[in-house]
Amino acid sequence: MKNPLLKPKGLPVFNSIQASHVNDAVQRTLEKMRSKLVKAETSTTPSFQTAEEMERIQDSIHQVWGPISHLNSVISTPELREAYNKCLPMISEFGTELAQSEKLWAMFSQLEKDTDPSYTAKRQLISHTLRDFKLAGVGLPIESKNKFKELVKTLAQYQASFEQNLMDATDAFKHHETVKAALVGIPYMMLSRAKELAEKEGKIGWLFTLDPPTYQAIMAHAENENLRSLYYKAWVTRASDQGPQAGRWDNRVLIEKIVRLRHESALLLGFSNYAEFSLATKMANSTKEVLTFLQELAEKSRPVAQTELDELEAFAERRLNPWDISYFSEKLRQSRFGLSDNELRPYFPLPTVIAGLFVVAEKLFGIKINSQNNVETWHPDVIYYEIFSDEGSPIGGFFADLFTRPNKRGGAWMDECLVRCELEGLSQRPVAYLVCNFNPPSNSDPALLTHDDVVTLFHEFGHALHHLLTEVDYPSISGINGVPWDAVELPSQFLENYAWAPEVLPLISGHYLTGKALPTETLTTLNASRSFQAGLAMIRQIEFALFDFKLHAEYDPTQGSLTEEILENIRNEVTVMKVPTFNRFPNTFSHVFGGSYAAGYYSYKWAEVLAADAFSAFKDSGIFDEETARRFRSCILATGGSREALDNFQDFRGRLPSLDPLLIQDGILTKETINS
Ligand SMILES: [Zn+2]
Secondary structure (H helix, E strand, O other): OOOHHHOOOOOOOHHHOOHHHHHHHHHHHHHHHHHHHHHHHHOOOOOHHHHHHHHHHHHHHHHHHHHHHHHHHHOOOHHHHHHHHHHHHHHHHHHHHHHOOHHHHHHHHHHHHHOOOOOHHHHHHHHHHHHHHHHOOOOOOHHHHHHHHHHHHHHHHHHHHHHHHHHHHHHHOOEEEOOHHHHOOOOHHHHHHHHHHHHHOOOOOEEEOOOHHHHHHHHHHOOOHHHHHHHHHHHHOOOOOOOOOOOOOOOHHHHHHHHHHHHHHHHHOOOOOHHHHHHOOOOOOOHHHHHHHHHHHHHHHHHHHHHHHHHHHHHHOOOOOHHHHHHHHHHHHHHHHOOOHHHHHHHOEHHHHHHHHHHHHHHHHOEEEEEEOOOOOOOOOOEEEEEEEOOOOEEEEEEEEEEOOOOOOOOOEEEEEEOOEEEOOEEEOOEEEEEEEEOOOOOOOOOEOOHHHHHHHHHHHHHHHHHHOOOOOOHHHOOOOOOOOOOOOHHHHHHHHHHOOOOOHHHHOOOOOOOOOOOHHHHHHHHHHOOOOHHHHHHHHHHHHHHHHHHHHOOEOOOEOOHHHHHHHHHHHHOOOOOOOOOOHHHHOHHHHOOOOOOOOOHHHHHHHHHHHHHHHHHHHOOOOHHHHHHHHHHHHOOHHHOOHHHHHHHHHOOOOOOHHHHHHOOOOOHHHHHO
16 A cells, blocks of 8 residues: 555645554655755755755655654554654754755855845845754864764753653652641642542542642642642752752752853854854844843833732732732632633633634635635544635635544644745645644533633634745745744734734624623723733743843853852842742753753743734724735735844834833833823
């Protein structure tokens, strides 16, 4: 039988793909692409055709690997996971070979000189490729090159150990409780889980773990302050020299090593610190720009955060400790807004939300979205939609897989199925995967969403529009590809605003039994709740972002990482809540020490500022203003990574980004404060 993964281009034939096809398809494709790569490397005259050939090679690999990795996320089986894990190193190895090809690097360097600067997308493609060659260490003297490879390898090991320590420390903590009175307030679901766990271990009472949902539930709902304080201490001392497991999995030494090796690798590539290395692929231009950005946000938010804390203490009628904040915040939220998920769900049946979401997209971008039932999917829940222009020409499509089920990865995301491409021998329209984990419908009722779910759906759909409305011909810079990390959340966070807009809520809501729209008071309360404690949340994120950034920007090998000093200084300047001396937050900061957010955690806030500022253009002219939407589509969505993100933004907004719209959205600034 033919291998369905090796079929000619087009939509994958999901139903025919078996785990047994994976290895064969990957090996054969890589072999074929390797020989194409060698051929490209030996071509004597550098021309843009070589760049196009690289695009085709990478797309061919995506055509095979994309469906495999997608299926492994949405309908995983042990066989598929095994096949996936077996092939992953082969795929990465090919990526490394490509990224470290000296011959291609020389060719692209020549191409850069030969290419007419007015071909923006071509120039961008070449400059991105050259940048990635540089970041992979191509062109270094052999000794430095080997050292660089060694550093990258060791760093990966240290980061994995950091994660492992954190996981072991988290898993090892258990709290056994036998007196029911000690557990008042904790949600029923959490209690029954704890009871089951106790039974499993042959204990009476309740046994609690330290996974994030348990931790959050105890912090937000447990009336018993001793329990909250015990949990707080366990959480903030994981993998450290403090707390219930002091010294067992201490990450402190690893932090030191990781920061040092990052610094060394950045120096080898010609940067003066690791923060500069991180910014080489981001929209922010300099370390100074990022620090000023964060400090300015902090300065404006701090007084509001202080007021929010004062209000909370007044509400609690006492001074609060860190383990009291979530608990009293939850109580204050209830007393102020009284909105519960259960009250809102009936108003957001999924079919109504989807129909409203499509109306929003159609109104904004003049597109038409239709479902298609003759397209092969991987599960009966999945629906395929096609997108057309207002003149009826096809633009692309997307698969929506929205319900939770066993063997499906949690969370929500957008991924690429097919990437837009217009090259000789390869012409293809973009197709996206839109994946969520909502509660499925029952036999009698449709799926009912919380408002958080609705916001998530809009967010992911914003990513999908970025992918689908691209007009770029080269896959590596079309859609979300090539868009810097600190700008890629712009369209998704932008679209979230529509899930809150008073003009949109009637379109996306309707009681599933009566069809009645969301009552006006509920709508108003919902909107008011959006900025609840936004100052405290902002300050918290800024503390993390500043710590991450300064640690990498100010590293001096003669002094070490100065982790504690940096954090203390930031807290003195920024934070409003005093942090206990036993708190070892850095030892648990896996985004930065285990993951790939190093000197990049600020990206969350950066993109939020861009999104709020872009949306504010619509606030001035009307949220469905045709002209503004047309410009948003052409400047941001259609262009994507084919131009500098700042140019795209300035083109749309007519000026540099401003912090004010986000601060207004969060209720931190009022229009009056800005004008005064
Ligand atoms: Zn996102």
